[in-house]
Amino acid sequence: MTAASVAANLAGLALFTFPGLGLAEWIPALGRLPLRRRLGYAYLLGVVAVGVALFVLSHLFGIPLRRPAIAVVAAAPAGLGLLRHIAQRRRGAAGATAVRRPARPWRIWAGLAVTAVVLGPLTSALTAPLADWDGRMTWCPLAAAMRHEGTVDPSVMVDSHWFVVNSPYPPLLPLAQAAVQEMFGAREDEEFFRALYVGFLIALLLVIYDGVRRAAGPSAAILTVLCAALPPFLSYGAGGATSAYSDLPLAAFYGAALVLLLLGRPGLSSAGAGGLMLAGAVLSKSEGVWLAVPALLLAAIRLWRRRDGPRRTTWGRLAAVSIPGLAAAALLASWRAGIPARIDVQYFSGLRLSDLVVNAFLRVPRILPEVLHWTFRWADWSGFWVLFLAVLIVGRAAFRRPGVRRLLLAGLVPLAIAWGAYVVSPGVGELIGETWNRFLLQALVPLALVFGCALRDLLRRSASKYQRVGSKYQRVRSSYPPVW
């Protein structure tokens, strides 16, 4: 890959990060975060904003997906955000930020280790051509068709004569790919979209860091991110950062929504930002809708229990959470309405409740060993889930907090969807091998947050032991945030 190609890939990351940073300036729940904690959300927000804007312009108004449209869509939020940032600086709002304490050396080393590990998939994506299954089968062909015809409704999709696999899959990621390829003038075999997927891994890790920091403090946060960054599947697996699967983006959107909705200060802006992330999940992958609904329910429960003003305020927040997701679902339905059914995988099309109930028990001996095999497979996870279980068991006191139980529930949703698919699918063994790791990936952020909370409990127990002997470790305890 040439230097120009590397530059185009990195510019592709900027194409979504800067609009996202611009939008974050207008969303107080994100704008007030320090840059390193805001960056992950900004990237995800940028993908949603640019992708949805291009989707609407092309699908509803017939505007071609060419450079002028892409440039305007990306530059507008970035410019508006810059203006707001300048205005706030002039008002002196930026000067009122908290005094930053220098980071401890071990945290800096841990951060450097995570960076070094993430550089691996980035380098790989910038070196080798795409060679994964779903990327070449589903997502990239749609992106190429969109770019070639300059529309989100290319003829290959709307005419059933053409050979297309999984045609009704949501188009946000292909659209983002097409935008990068078009914006930077990719020629045949040039894959300027590869860094886009590595960007989702970085965003996912930053979201985990921010989430655990909110729930369990900085020490647990950096340790959790360090542990979560290491499984090879996240970087090099079929569904990881070097592939062009949509599971990593879905995991990042779902996780970001959960952090903002379940760990953020209840308010209109965090509700709206969480809703936008759910919209991203809905438009990333078919399972997005299945994940968005429980996330909405969990957010609604939390908002209802923590209502602090007039009832109208709570309803306003609930509306802010749900409207972006509903709008995304409506847009997706409108897009799908023009696409005839072809060779499409429909796990739940032949679903009967009786099958589900009977097979849920009958298939346990078949499903469980396979699921355990893939969960603890060394080549994919390097023992991450062994550590996860050990931390959860020993730090189980964390489950006394309802917030942690809600996060665990959110983490179990993708796994429950997977189980449901295995219960009703004919080729279950093969299906588990192909998909279980990706469902674990989709559940990674909420499960990592639970891991972080349990770890906090362990750290506190260790720290309190040292405190009793009057050691210098007292400051470890004082750094914990209040239980939320």
Place this chain on the structure above:
Amino acid sequence: MQWRSPPRLVFGLMLLYLLVAGLIGLRSTALRFNAKVRTAWLSTEALRARVFGKAYTASIRQIRRTIPEDEPYLLSTTGDLGSMLWVRFDLLPRRAVLLKPPDPPGTVDCWQNQIRWLVTATGSYRPPVLEERTARVPAGCSAEPWTRRAP
């Protein structure tokens, strides 16, 4: 009485995990850097040839030169479905029509008869084969747009 050993065990397990998985992660990064350095001077075409094989990439290049971007082709396979999807990806944005018998039997497929190129995937990393067919507009069918553009 507080039970202290399990946290120590867990921290020990975590340390072991960070050491082993961390080393694996760093080694992976080093290997990718090494690969990047070794292939930095290669063109995209040469890199593809290294990954997918010379015969495969040469065949794809030849087919790309032959079939214009706006003209469709029929796609079939003598190998597995995967190899067909591989070839289809490499021929993008050319549109593929799956070669299949008329459905219901005995009817005329207006599209298939008007497509003059047939690409056959022969297996994973094996070169696909291109054939030129005689394209015609069957009786009762209207001419498709690409037939008017084709020389």
